[in-house]
Amino acid sequence: MTTITRVAILGASGYTGAELVRILLGHPSMRITALTADRSAGKTMGAVYPQFSHLDLPVLCRIEDLDWSSLDLVFCALPHATTQAVLAAVPAHIKIVDLSADFRLRDPAMYEKWYGHVHLAPELQKVAVYGLPEFYREDLKTCRLAAGTGCFVVNGLLPLVPLLEAGVIDPDDIVIDSKTGITGAGRSAAEWKLFSEITEGAKAYGIGGHRHTSEFDQELSKAAGKPVMAAFTPHLVPMNRGILGTIYVKGDAGLVHETLAARYAQEPFVEIMPIGEAPGTWHVKGSNLCRIGVIADRRPGRTIIVSVIDNLVKGASGQAVQVANIMLGLPETDGLTAAPIFP
Amino acid sequence: MTTITRVAILGASGYTGAELVRILLGHPSMRITALTADRSAGKTMGAVYPQFSHLDLPVLCRIEDLDWSSLDLVFCALPHATTQAVLAAVPAHIKIVDLSADFRLRDPAMYEKWYGHVHLAPELQKVAVYGLPEFYREDLKTCRLAAGTGCFVVNGLLPLVPLLEAGVIDPDDIVIDSKTGITGAGRSAAEWKLFSEITEGAKAYGIGGHRHTSEFDQELSKAAGKPVMAAFTPHLVPMNRGILGTIYVKGDAGLVHETLAARYAQEPFVEIMPIGEAPGTWHVKGSNLCRIGVIADRRPGRTIIVSVIDNLVKGASGQAVQVANIMLGLPETDGLTAAPIFP
């Protein structure tokens, strides 16, 4: 007999909330019991996302109207900064998988520096586990609160952490040049996100100071055992889903490939391509996969790594389900076995 | 205990073949046993479609190298005209779900007129059942060969057939203006299908004479009980998936809506929107759904119907699986319950 886990999605009207719904609809043992969306409270999910209009889903409600006693776990897909106060008030029996940036940074001073205000739930921050299963699986098994990870950061850490841990690349000269689709910017209306402003063009943004930089610093330094400051530049390209990270490192390509292939041989969601092959973002779309390619530069001792994920899945909602599976003692791939969709 | 159906996909290197793979990977009782692709024989499926490179799938082979004895059912996703000879040679114990145009037209003279050559497998054509479950379910339950249906035609017939059968619209004045994504044109290389030739523009094509017209004539006339010749114009718009049909009819909108709502109340894949609401193609993408909206024109007695499907799913591979489920006595929704993917 299957034990059903009753879950709520806080912030179901955003793209990561909707993606959680899509994924959880195929999960064998999680049941969507509540959906919140403060500004759309009272509406059906189908009114907000017509692709779900044929389904029997809970009506959107306000967080304060939740019946906490009917819930076992919440996915929190609220905007950054609004999350802290909300999660501090969640009853203790409920497990929490956060998707926001609010609990990513372990150092409160670093949080304050990069986010511009003191942390509002420092006690929770202390117990939060960084929600990247490939590196924090054991801690996640027993935690109550899993912190969201930055989509660019997941994409970059998966190839870089094992290499820094193994000491096969130079930690002082890493360039991470990332290209993302627009869904990472969410559903709130803004002129710069209009179709007309995005289609048929590309741009860099947050150059030299994107907030995910702090998260890279935290995790890369931990892996290297010393402070690491990589160059990181995100770019926006005209597509919905996908992050492609092109990573320039100093290290031998053969060794890089061998290290990654060994490290991820048993991981269900990380695929190392044959050496010399680079993946495109199409090849992970809609799935929880990260595909990584390793290519030797023409200059000896330099290697180029290409890493791709779907920012809404492995970069957000899919990984959140993966984390929840771990926290609940379920098979880690439950609900996450769908193949990528292409074209 | 589940009985496993061993299936082959003939023509796995095309888009409908790949979409069959994607769908069947999630099917509870069909197992992909063989994949054919004459020009890519010997390659892995992952080499042809990298989104599948992490999966353990049969290597692509030539049709003549198939072990027919290991198969229970074949999906045939070969190009039009090449299908007839191939299917005539399939052993009798194997059920066939065709996706091509080769068996759609029941009248050999009509086939010859629209396709420019005599039919090469007239005996098979006689026993083929038109593979549209919503109208041919009973015949499909016992047939050996299901014929593929045109993607535009599925999109148009689902709203029109019940209305003609019920006599609530004028059969002599139907305009079907269809907009399709480019995947319907397949994966073969051609200048007109290049990204640069398609993005940021739209065009009509096959005006007044697209081959799907013959199929509309056949099925609409059958529904009306008299010859019906609708106007049908397909358009290409810059997207991958989706057909949106805008259908102009003479008939009362309330009656049209009521007729369709009643007709499809129990159908798992056809959703009638509340009157006055029109669906977009995003709301069915990746799913086997057809959504239909009914809107009253400002001119009394005229109604506009909007019908949307994903051309690769309900318009091709998804419906093929639905048909196979019926032919095998399986639950009709097996493998087809995934919600649409948006954004």
Next chain:
Amino acid sequence: MTTITRVAILGASGYTGAELVRILLGHPSMRITALTADRSAGKTMGAVYPQFSHLDLPVLCRIEDLDWSSLDLVFCALPHATTQAVLAAVPAHIKIVDLSADFRLRDPAMYEKWYGHVHLAPELQKVAVYGLPEFYREDLKTCRLAAGTGCFVVNGLLPLVPLLEAGVIDPDDIVIDSKTGITGAGRSAAEWKLFSEITEGAKAYGIGGHRHTSEFDQELSKAAGKPVMAAFTPHLVPMNRGILGTIYVKGDAGLVHETLAARYAQEPFVEIMPIGEAPGTWHVKGSNLCRIGVIADRRPGRTIIVSVIDNLVKGASGQAVQVANIMLGLPETDGLTAAPIFP
């Protein structure tokens, strides 16, 4: 010696305002003397539209800060409804080319019905000339105020008006199915206009009641000499520029083609394709052209017409310059000779 016309663009921060700037920069005798944008007053045009940041253009100002004495003509690209009060206050020596909907409808009752409020400048409305040069050229030569025309309407009237005037089609059975790019919806932020909500999908909107319907009624009825109510359905497809109208009429294709070819033989911006050929929107992008194709339906006596324009050029800013040229006695093609840009 060239006489310079000093022009202002009211509402320069919208897409039609920016397109006016682009076109006027290449005009031999118009000089952009002032640019207004109330909410962006004080900013440079380059700050609002970086593509112009290398140019020496007037700083954006508020309308009330304009020096009317320095102006000869204004292009008014303000949002619908805000235009009337503004234009009523323009000094009499200044010619006005409006791009809004505010002066399109000659009948104040019709305006009130379709726009939901009484007209605020009825005296101006009386003297406004409908700004479609191909049909109102003589009136435009001597008018002070030219009214903007709806982009869908320009696209549909160019083929339909000559046919109704000549009596070669049935005025009672016209279907106009239009597909537009998203720039027609302007630059104001809204969720439904986000890239993620538009790319990779299509939808119909304003079905049975889009405001341009009233304008079609006005002009088609005038052409036919009797009330004409066509079916008109606009669709949004994922592209920036372009309107493709597919028009279903009852009438002989040969006669339709002949009528249009004769009517437009001398028009610089209307191109009739050889019979049987249909244009795509790519073939007019960035230009002031309207291309029209005429195709015989398989059913005798029915004809399908395909008409394409760039909604920002012939559908708005380009035609506005064409109109201004006429009002100023300049060569009608001044500033408008650039070929379409493709790909």
Next chain:
Amino acid sequence: MTTITRVAILGASGYTGAELVRILLGHPSMRITALTADRSAGKTMGAVYPQFSHLDLPVLCRIEDLDWSSLDLVFCALPHATTQAVLAAVPAHIKIVDLSADFRLRDPAMYEKWYGHVHLAPELQKVAVYGLPEFYREDLKTCRLAAGTGCFVVNGLLPLVPLLEAGVIDPDDIVIDSKTGITGAGRSAAEWKLFSEITEGAKAYGIGGHRHTSEFDQELSKAAGKPVMAAFTPHLVPMNRGILGTIYVKGDAGLVHETLAARYAQEPFVEIMPIGEAPGTWHVKGSNLCRIGVIADRRPGRTIIVSVIDNLVKGASGQAVQVANIMLGLPETDGLTAAPIFP
């Protein structure tokens, strides 16, 4: 009185050929006298590019059917490798602006290494001048043959060459991460260029070994006065036009900005943005501009440069016209003053 230059475009059926036509139609003193396209010989330009169907252009002919005596200058937009033999046969009185890769590399050994065959016109290669006006203007004034420049290379050299010449960046640690639209790949049909294969995704290609690398080596080494081998990785993103180069250098951002601003103060087609601002590709589309942004990294002594061009204009056909203007002693901006087109 204006002297007319009679020009031919060899290879007018490709995208750079068509773009030359578009630009030259607005040129005050060049007249398109002949257009060649071997496989389309006998067709009109309008049949191959319908956007030109309303214009009176020469019918496409074969190269061997050209009347050389009627020509003053040829633009050669032929595929790489086919160019050498053709240009060797052009009569000596005719000036040549090549757009191919055939004459870019001054060292025949380097050409052979990167292009896989010995050069077929070594005498011409010796006299060819690298067609980048900002660095070779004086040589171009008197040359007969200007070599085409790689689109990625133009994009990267414009910011890098002055910095290397001035010694303000470290020549040993340059990373050039480039994102391009698909038109750079030309109009020949190939599966990987289909709309369905390109839209909604991104990929790197030619990693570690793209042919433009050799051209970077040649020109960067010349500028630095010592061998320079930069990292260069091109990426394909789903858009038609535009190259965005993100360049990581070691050097002070203030000094980098100052150096570039001073170097390009008088250049008509190179715009240095205010420090800290990065351009997008939309802001140059359709124009001959290169816009360059300089942003300080958070790590002192590191700078990120963003450079954008339209690959079909400054990366190919626009620059070719700029070069031709120089070779003919015309104003360098003739035919090239159109503002970018956005949206």
